[in-house]
Amino acid sequence: MEEKYKTVQILQKSQNSGVFHLILNRPSVRNALSLDFFAEFPKALHALDQNPNAAVIILSGSGDHFCAGIDLKSLNVIAGDHSGDRGRSGERLRKKIKFMQDAITAIERCRKPVIAAIHGACIGGGIDIVTACDVRYCTKDAIFSVKEVDLAITADLGTLQRLPRIVGFGNAMELALTGRRFSGEEAKELGLVSRVFGSNEELMEGVRIIAEGIGGKSPLAVRGTKEVLVRSREMSLEQGLDYVATWNSSMLLSDDLTEAISAQIHKRKPLFAKL
Numbered sequence: 001m002e003e004k005y006k007t008v009q010i011l012q013k014s015q016n017s018g019v020f021h022l023i024l025n026r027p028s029v030r031n032a033l034s035l036d037f038f039a040e041f042p043k044a045l046h047a048l049d050q051n052p053n054a055a056v057i058i059l060s061g062s063g064d065h066f067c068a069g070i071d072l073k074s075l076n077v078i079a080g081d082h083s084g085d086r087g088r089s090g091e092r093l094r095k096k097i098k099f100m101q102d103a104i105t106a107i108e109r110c111r112k113p114v115i116a117a118i119h120g121a122c123i124g125g126g127i128d129i130v131t132a133c134d135v136r137y138c139t140k141d142a143i144f145s146v147k148e149v150d151l152a153i154t155a156d157l158g159t160l161q162r163l164p165r166i167v168g169f170g171n172a173m174e175l176a177l178t179g180r181r182f183s184g185e186e187a188k189e190l191g192l193v194s195r196v197f198g199s200n201e202e203l204m205e206g207v208r209i210i211a212e213g214i215g216g217k218s219p220l221a222v223r224g225t226k227e228v229l230v231r232s233r234e235m236s237l238e239q240g241l242d243y244v245a246t247w248n249s250s251m252l253l254s255d256d257l258t259e260a261i262s263a264q265i266h267k268r269k270p271l272f273a274k275l
């Protein structure tokens with residue numbers, strides 16, 4: 001039985017496809033991110049990571065928007081504790097920020113691919129989330145903004161680290177310094193999303209097909225591809241090549257390789273054991 005969450009929801013829309021939906025689920029406040037969210041989100045991802053039936057995760061928002069960023073009412077709770085010694089209250093605040101960062105990084109730690117399906121607004125903390133995802137798609141009417149600077153905040157949950165690696169340093173700097181809104185089409189031009197869909201229905205259907213395609217591949221090869229790509233960002237070319245050689249020195253011994261080759265030769269669909 002899946003755990004019940006207040007801020008997110010896990011759904012499996014079709015049995016056996018391996019595709020699970022993780023939905024930001026506070027539509028009345030446009031899926032704004034409360035402190036509860038930062039506790040529940042990594043738990044939900046961990047549950048999916050550990051679920052052998054889950055091969056791919058689609059992350060989306062319920063209602064009219066993907067995510068309105070940090071819950072502005074929680075910001076007071078997060079940053080408003082000035083009690084006691086200033087050094088100690090600073091240390092408490094640092095601990096909270098690290099806890100929130102960790103919740104977003106849980107996306108990268110998840111062994112299964114996480115695909116963001118973005119519609120409507122994706123603002124501030126929403127950008128922190130989608131830049132940690134493995135693949136991003138959006139609707140034509142999606143609106144993005146690295147909004148933190150307008151709230152007198154230096155974005156601190158990953159956007160300033162991950163966005164430049166996706167759209168390039170200059171583009172990330174311009175978006176983060178201006179906080180300006182940009183469209184789904186511009187997000188595609190920048191390389192922030194891989195494809196733009198005409199409507200939310202088309203987005204969810206298109207992403208489902210893509211996710212099912214990935215879900216039908218060798219779970220070990222998919223896991224290895226995510227792991228090696230994410231880890232290689234921090235490595236030199238030589239270190240990255242060394243890492244993948246070590247990785248494959250065990251993974252290439254798996255039954256998946258023989259199954260994939262046999263399926264290719266016999267022109268049939270491969271069948272892989274779950275992870």
Ligand SMILES: CC/C=C\C=C\CC(=O)SCCNC(=O)CCNC(=O)[C@H](O)C(C)(C)COP(=O)(O)OP(=O)(O)OC[C@H]1O[C@@H](n2cnc3c(N)ncnc32)[C@H](O)[C@@H]1OP(=O)(O)O
Nearest residue numbers: 028029030032068069070071072073121123124125147148
């Ligand atoms: C330590 C710090 C860590 C992280 C920091 C992250 C920083 C950020 O995330 S910065 C970004 C903050 N977010 C925003 O500035 C966005 C604010 N919201 C909007 O711009 C709009 O709501 C919208 C997302 C464009 C959607 O517009 P619309 O559909 O017209 O809805 P509204 O009528 O504006 O809102 C409906 C309802 O939701 C409440 N709400 C919206 N956003 C938030 C939010 N971020 N936090 C809390 N509540 C939010 C809004 O107040 C309305 O509530 P009612 O009670 O119905 O009035």
